[in-house]
Every structure is written in C-alpha cells, then in structure tokens.
Amino acid sequence: MKQSKHDLGSTKNEGMENVPMEERRQFLKMGLAITGIFAGGTIFSAVSVIDRVFASSEEFTAQYPYKPHYGMILFQNRCVDCERCVAACAETNHVPHEGYRTRILMKEMPDAVGLKREFIPVLCNHCNVPQCTRVCPTKATYKDPVNGIVMMDTSKCIGCLTCQEGCPYNARYFDEHRQAVDKCNFCFDTRLSKGEKLTACAAACPASCRVFGDLSDKGSDLYKAIHQLERPVWVLRPEAGTKPSVFYTKDTSAVAFK
Amino acid sequence: MNKHCATIAICLAIAMPAVAAENHGGDVVYTKPVKSVLFSHKLHVEEKGLSCDMCHARTFDMQALKAQENADFTMKSLVEGKYCGACHNGTMAFASNTRCAACHTGVKGGGPPRGGKH
DSSP, rough: OOSSSSSSSSOOOOOOOOOOOOHHHHHHHTTTHHHHHOOOOOOSSSSHHHHHHHHHHHHTTOOOSSSSEEEEEEEGGGOOOOOOOHHHHHHHOOTHHHHHHEEEEEEEEETTOOOOEEEEEEEEEOOSSSHHHHOOOOOEEEETTOOOOOOOTTTTOOOOOOHHHHHTTEEEETTTTTTEEEEOTTTTTTGGGOOOOOHHHHHHHHTOOOEEEEOTTTTTTHHHHOOOSSSEEEEEEGGGGOOOOOOEEEEOOOOOOO | OOHHHHHHHHHHHHHHHHHHOOOOOOOOEEOOOSSEEEHHHHHHHHIIIIOOHHHEEEEEEETTTGHHHHHTOHHHHHHHHHHGGGGSSSSSSSOSSOOGGTTTTEEEEEEESSOOOO
C-alpha cells in the first residue's frame, strides 16, 4: 500500500461550513436520499433523508445526476479470487503486469465461526464527490459530465501523483508505458463506447459477482440490486464522503450457476 | 560428528511415523476451470473421518486431478450432485452453491480450505 508523504494527522478538517454554496447545491442535486441510506453518506444529515426516501420514491430515483449513470455492485460472497476479471481487464485496457485497474483483496479470520476467508474485489469507485479530480492541478483527471465516469486525459497528466494521494481507495497507479497515471474507466474507451454493455471484468466474471449497469435505469439489475431493503448494501470507506458509484452487498441465498 | 548423527537419527525418528501415518493423498489443488480449489485429505479423512471408498468408489478416480480434465467438472455439475456435490449437497455437508471461499483459495493460494491448523 502507498505511504503518505504528508503528516495527515496534523491536517485540519475543513468542516461543513467551508463547503462552498456551489458544491452544496451539487450534493443536493445528486440525491442525498440514495447516498444517505444506501451509501452511508456522511456529509449532510442522514436522518431527515430517511423520511424522504419513504415519502417519495420518485424523487428518490430522479436524483442521479448523470445519464447513463454508470455504476457497479459487487456480490462480495460470490468472489473466489479466480482473477479472470483482473486478466480480462489487463488484456482489454493494456494494463502492465506491475499495474492494476482492479484487484482482489483477501480477508482471513482463522478464528471465525464457519467461513474463514472472503475475497473483496476493488476498483475505482467513480465517486460522485471525487477527491482525485479535486486535487489534480492540470485537470488531467475529471468527472465525465455525461456518464459520471472518472476519466484520465493522459496527455494532460504531468505525473505529480497528487491524485494517488487524494484517492481513498488506492485505485490509481503510475503507468510507465503511458507516462501517466492510469485507472479504471469502466472500459469506456475500449468497450462501452464501442457498443458493449458490460465492462471487461463484469463480462469475464464466472460467478456473477460484478453487476455493471446504469444506476438511473430502474429496469436494470444494478438498480434493483441496490434499491431494496432486504439485503444490506454498503460502500467502501463511507467516512471519506466521496459518494461512490460502486456498491457492495452479500446475498445469503444460494448462488445460481448457469 | 556424533552429534550430527544423533541429530539426524532424532529427526528421522520424528519424521518416520508422521510419514507412515499419512495414508491419504494430502492436499490436492485444482486449477481448472478456475484457480484454485484446495481439497484437503487431512480435513476430510483425519478430521471428518471419511473412508477412502466414500469418494474413491465412484465419484473420484484414485489419480489426483483427473476429474478436472472432464468438461463437466463445473459448479453447475456440483450443484446437480456430481463430484464434490455428491456430499456437498446441503444435507451431508454444506451445499456447493454456498460458502464459496471455504474451498476456493483463489489465485493467491490462501492456505488450507477452512483456515485450520496445517
């Protein structure tokens, strides 16, 4: 894992009062209902949001700011670390062996009752309040205004690695071949823009662990997997306040194999 | 010199019974169709007390890893009661379509299937 060069302990919390009005409006437009309930949103009060979720489901879904709003949900219990997703990603996006756009973390609890190991696939969370784009001095990394993907413009990247420091998910690496920071872009250039419906990782997964789709499409499997109350859904590091478009869940029912 | 001989003798004395006691196939690591699944004979034979015949009569060949050459060595088959699924059916042992990471150790290896002593 990367080491922070700065003494983060001595930095001050900027506090809510310092969030500019423009950013506040952006948050409000973005659907606090969703992030408050389903993504552990921490920036604004989650309590008042709960009422709103149940008060108006129309309002609740109308607030995704992008169309399509690409996102993913990962069924964590289905991952077996076969790493077909990692291999498919590397091949599709020319990721060098020393780099990564997606990885599988392993958690082991030898003293746990029953299952003692689980795998956690991780990738860029395509945050709706991205820290990486905020700190990039050249705007080489930016949030796509149409589909919400956090993109890289490699020609603008100066390799300062500030985005790596800013990312709470360690989702970025410096690619020596591109001479720029590289990261997951949901295969936008290699697949989605060519008419494919899935990312390479989601297409390669043999266990239906990765469900990719459009968060703003009520008919999508992704939408249905997130907007329900029967199974917990969470995001990684909600305390970072980044409002990810990548969600996690576990299903207790048996896995269906095709 | 004598000291060395004594050390070797002691080592052999300790090692010999251990080798003799392992009258099963040890760990078998399947890599097809996905990497990797660790089957532990120690867990199934020594700890669970299964006899060789329970699996090797019909379900699995004595030759290790022969099953993974078959085209139907898939999770779908297991759920339908073939291979591991003959016992891992939810009645005799946990069902094949649950608790994936109990057997799947992944590309990184991950050690014994249930995290016990090995």
